[in-house]
Amino acid sequence: MTTVEQVALVGAGVDRIDGPLKVTGAAHYPNDFTFPNLAHAALVRSTVAAGRISRLDTSAAQAAPGVLAVITHENAPSLGHAPDTFLSAPPPPLQDDRILHHGQYLAVVVAGTAEQATAAARLVEADYEPAEPVIDIHDPRAERLTDPWGMDTRRGDAQAALASAEVRFEATYTTADNTNNPLGLFATVAAWDGDALTVHDATQWPGYVRTALARVFQVPESGVRVLAPFVGGGFGAGLRAWPHVILAALAARTVGRPVKLVLTRPEMFTGIGHRTATEQRVRIGAAREGRLVAIDHESTTTLQMEGDNLEPCAAGTAAAYACPNVSTRDQQVRLNIAWCNSMRGPGEAQGNFALESAMDELSYALGIDPLDLRLRNYAENHPQLGLPWSSKALRECYEVGAERFGWSRRTPQPGSMRDGDWLIGYGLAGVSFFWYQPPCQAGATLRRDGTALVRSAVTDIGTGTYTVMTQLSAELLGLDLEQVTFELGDSDLPPGAQAGGSGLTAGLGSAVHAACRDLVRAFLDMVRDDPTSPLAGCGVDEVTVAGGRIHRTGTPQRGESYTDILAAHGLEELTAGGASTPADPQELGLAPAGPFGARFVEVRVDPDLGLLRVARIVSVIDAGRILNEKTATSQIIGGTVGGIGMAMFEETVTDAKTGRIANATFGDYLIPVNADVPDMEVIFVGRPDRFNPIGVKGVGEIGLVGVAAAIANAVHHATGRRIRSLPITIDQLF
Amino acid sequence: MAQDVVHSQTSVPRVGVTLTVNGVDHRLDLDSRVTLLDALRDALELTGTKKGCDQGACGACTVMADGRRILSCLTLAAQCEGREITTVEGLAAGGALHPVQEAFVRHDAFQCGYCTSGQIMSAVCLLAERRAGSDADIREFMSGNLCRCGAYPNIVAAIREVAGAGGGDA
Numbered sequence: 001m002t003t004v005e006q007v008a009l010v011g012a013g014v015d016r017i018d019g020p021l022k023v024t025g026a027a028h029y030p031n032d033f034t035f036p037n038l039a040h041a042a043l044v045r046s047t048v049a050a051g052r053i054s055r056l057d058t059s060a061a062q063a064a065p066g067v068l069a070v071i072t073h074e075n076a077p078s079l080g081h082a083p084d085t086f087l088s089a090p091p092p093p094l095q096d097d098r099i100l101h102h103g104q105y106l107a108v109v110v111a112g113t114a115e116q117a118t119a120a121a122r123l124v125e126a127d128y129e130p131a132e133p134v135i136d137i138h139d140p141r142a143e144r145l146t147d148p149w150g151m152d153t154r155r156g157d158a159q160a161a162l163a164s165a166e167v168r169f170e171a172t173y174t175t176a177d178n179t180n181n182p183l184g185l186f187a188t189v190a191a192w193d194g195d196a197l198t199v200h201d202a203t204q205w206p207g208y209v210r211t212a213l214a215r216v217f218q219v220p221e222s223g224v225r226v227l228a229p230f231v232g233g234g235f236g237a238g239l240r241a242w243p244h245v246i247l248a249a250l251a252a253r254t255v256g257r258p259v260k261l262v263l264t265r266p267e268m269f270t271g272i273g274h275r276t277a278t279e280q281r282v283r284i285g286a287a288r289e290g291r292l293v294a295i296d297h298e299s300t301t302t303l304q305m306e307g308d309n310l311e312p313c314a315a316g317t318a319a320a321y322a323c324p325n326v327s328t329r330d331q332q333v334r335l336n337i338a339w340c341n342s343m344r345g346p347g348e349a350q351g352n353f354a355l356e357s358a359m360d361e362l363s364y365a366l367g368i369d370p371l372d373l374r375l376r377n378y379a380e381n382h383p384q385l386g387l388p389w390s391s392k393a394l395r396e397c398y399e400v401g402a403e404r405f406g407w408s409r410r411t412p413q414p415g416s417m418r419d420g421d422w423l424i425g426y427g428l429a430g431v432s433f434f435w436y437q438p439p440c441q442a443g444a445t446l447r448r449d450g451t452a453l454v455r456s457a458v459t460d461i462g463t464g465t466y467t468v469m470t471q472l473s474a475e476l477l478g479l480d481l482e483q484v485t486f487e488l489g490d491s492d493l494p495p496g497a498q499a500g501g502s503g504l505t506a507g508l509g510s511a512v513h514a515a516c517r518d519l520v521r522a523f524l525d526m527v528r529d530d531p532t533s534p535l536a537g538c539g540v541d542e543v544t545v546a547g548g549r550i551h552r553t554g555t556p557q558r559g560e561s562y563t564d565i566l567a568a569h570g571l572e573e574l575t576a577g578g579a580s581t582p583a584d585p586q587e588l589g590l591a592p593a594g595p596f597g598a599r600f601v602e603v604r605v606d607p608d609l610g611l612l613r614v615a616r617i618v619s620v621i622d623a624g625r626i627l628n629e630k631t632a633t634s635q636i637i638g639g640t641v642g643g644i645g646m647a648m649f650e651e652t653v654t655d656a657k658t659g660r661i662a663n664a665t666f667g668d669y670l671i672p673v674n675a676d677v678p679d680m681e682v683i684f685v686g687r688p689d690r691f692n693p694i695g696v697k698g699v700g701e702i703g704l705v706g707v708a709a710a711i712a713n714a715v716h717h718a719t720g721r722r723i724r725s726l727p728i729t730i731d732q733l734f
Numbered sequence: 735m736a737q738d739v740v741h742s743q744t745s746v747p748r749v750g751v752t753l754t755v756n757g758v759d760h761r762l763d764l765d766s767r768v769t770l771l772d773a774l775r776d777a778l779e780l781t782g783t784k785k786g787c788d789q790g791a792c793g794a795c796t797v798m799a800d801g802r803r804i805l806s807c808l809t810l811a812a813q814c815e816g817r818e819i820t821t822v823e824g825l826a827a828g829g830a831l832h833p834v835q836e837a838f839v840r841h842d843a844f845q846c847g848y849c850t851s852g853q854i855m856s857a858v859c860l861l862a863e864r865r866a867g868s869d870a871d872i873r874e875f876m877s878g879n880l881c882r883c884g885a886y887p888n889i890v891a892a893i894r895e896v897a898g899a900g901g902g903d904a
Contacts (some may be wrong), residue, residue: 023831023854024835029848032775232846233846460845499826633842641886665791677887
């Protein structure tokens with residue numbers, strides 16, 4: 001069968017399979033679904049951040065027109081706890097009177113129409129026994145967790161090497177809370193039939209939501225079906241089964257009717273997680289000629305009062321550079337804030353900002369070009385594991401990027417480049433993204449009409465999974481694209497991995513590879529002992545698939561079509577399943593590599609008018625084999641736009657006294673708009689990765705990482721102002 | 735206070751309205767609070783028009799009313815008697831994609847697709863208004879439509895292509 005060495009690094013930029021549905025409004029997102037006799041739910045949220053509910057008066061709400069039920073902690077049934085994954089599950093809602101954050105759900109109101117539910121929800125009155133909330137990252141009362149995931153790293157002796165270094169640099173960087181804010185309002189539509197439950201949900205992981213709901217309601221998992229054929233973005237927000245998902249199902253069970261619950265935009269700020277604020281101290285020791293001798297990176301992130309959040313900001317620094325003495329430490333402080341959760345590039349996005357800003361600062365302290373400094377400390381092998389990378393073309397990223405961007409035109413002195421009234425700044429950042437691959441399963445079926453159906457319970461949150469898996473399946477089965485259907489977004493399909501951690505394409509792709517390979521093997525098994533078949537006795541490694549046929553490699557005429565084999569055996573179809581688990585690094589002798597990238601940014605600053613504009617961005621990415629140039633480029637562009645947001649706009653503002661989010665609307669929480677975003681160039685380099693059979697690495701998150709540091713470094717180059725606090729706002733600049 | 739609100743609750747009037755959507759008249763009897771967006775989505779089951787904020791800040795609910803783009807989340811259904819409403823479902827005449835829809839697919843001008851209906855409706859109006867003369871104009875006049883996936887450069891490329899080919903009046 002085809003191996004990755006035989007295919008082009010960058011696959012054809014096929015238009016999205018689901019494109020026509022999306023441009024005609026025919027793609028159905030969770031809140032587009034309805035059921036007969038549908039009721040609607042609206043939420044009531046806490047207006048304090050800590051304490052207890054002393055009184056809830058629901059009488060007016062219950063008497064309001066159309067109201068079917070008002071569910072609070074006083075009348076809610078006892079609910080089970082969903083299982084933890086790599087992220088802890090939020091506890092089930094409405095189980096007691098404790099308030100842990102502003103915006104916590106106090107009640108769900110169910111009524112015949114959405115208008116009735118919303119109006120009645122406003123009638124629920126709550127009194128509190130408030131407590132003094134812990135809101136500030138520096139509050140001495142806050143519980144502090146050290147090494148929360150056992151990911152702290154240590155090699156050599158960073159403290160001693162810092163003490164004796166020729167040049168020492170130290171700075172503290174901060175990043176703001178950001179909110180995922182997918183455009184699609186998270187929605188759950190739930191319908192019970194006895195103990196069976198059907199749910200349309202904005203999730204990145206239908207199989208997990210199924211398990212979670214089965215546990216919470218203590219019903220058989222086989223009767224729970226979670227559907228998400230299209231999701232209006234997630235960026236990590238869809239990786240947990242949030243309280244509103246449970247409340248929708250609870251509401252439906254309570255009123256005995258299907259229920260739709262759509263979060264409002266303000267509820268999207270408190271109900272589905274957010275990227276945590278960070279405070280990071282980076283200390284670097286170097287020799288005068290630019291060799292790093294020590295890096296010490298300590299990060300503190302914020303955390304909600306209960307449960308965990310995986311947000312390693314410092315840990316990634318250990319693998320970024322060839323430096324003999326490194327110490328990284330991650331800490332968290334618990335606050336009365338809404339749940340913290342993954343947001344595109346969790347941990348890496350903030351950690352990279354600190355490290356790559358510090359490297360830029362060090363380059364000025366040493367008088368060495370920032371690109372040069374990075375190349376002098378290039379990690380040829382994985383510096384922590386001591387193994388060769390499964391793939392790494394970061395050097396090529398730097399070199400190609402510098403060439404395309406015109407880095408050599410840069411004059412190092414800050415403020416030295418101008419264009420009329422505009423100060424021009426060039427900045428760059430390197431990115432070494434973490435590796436991750438989840439286990440995944442897929443099924444593949446070939447049918448008598450020559451078409452194939454390949455399936456897995458995954459989601460396509462806009463990344464292009466429908467399209468790239470159709471392409472991959474067609475390639476692995478030797479079919480045309482039009483002959484392959486890839487089905488996803490249904491928990492009844494073979495168990496799929498989450499769309500998260502930039503690992504889906506590798507995990508799912510490897511499962512599809514296994515399924516297709518097993519399917520071809522199943523066809524060969526059928527003809528193995530058939531003396532009339534040209535494929536008799538052939539093993540799967542001795543054949544090639546093309547044009548709907550299997551043939552002996554090297555002799556295309558000696559083969560048979562799938563349909564002929566099926567017909568000869570009187571079969572309508574043949575199905576095989578495939579599963580993937582990540583390889584063992586020690587067994588392979590390779591350090592599994594995530595994607596790498598180099599980001600080159602030009603900013604323009606008008607000091608008289610107080611304007612900061614991103615003028616252009618060149619991104620060169622090593623993500624192994626690229627299955628679809630068009631959708632992969634879109635992932636990098638989209639991530640970069642997110643990075644512009646993190647760098648220049650996005651800040652979830654929490655009122656220091658009350659814990660209320662003060663800007664929980666799209667009018668107040670700024671994200672990049674079209675006019676904020678320049679054209680950008682995206683180039684893919686490298687070779688297929690050696691850690692999985694299809695040679696891919698993830699492209700979903702790396703696009704965001706590095707943008708903030710590159711912009712901050714460019715701002716310094718343009719103005720001489722070093723901004724160590726995101727977002728970079730005009731008031732910090734002038 | 736709560737009593738007053740309850741009182742107003744019980745007396746929410748209903749309103750009869752004829753909505754003309756994509757050339758078809760629909761006689762509806764609605765709660766007077768129902769927005770055009772919710773009437774389209776819930777009463778007429780035209781779910782192509784999306785709700786991204788319900789506050790007039792994201793543009794996902796953009797539809798055409800008498801040829802002008804409006805935010806259907808900030809428009810009450812009762813205000814739309816006698817107005818010609820066009821939604822994304824009304825663009826692909828006879829099954830053939832509108833040039834803007836085609837260009838969006840070709841240029842990968844969307845990812846999750848949730849903002850796409852609003853982007854396309856704005857783009858169609860922008861072209862009709864002859865405001866797509868330059869990339870800077872396209873960027874400026876499309877800035878009322880948020881895209882969290884960050885497809886902006888591809889959206890500009892798609893509109894630029896249709897504008898260059900004569901403006902998508904086809």
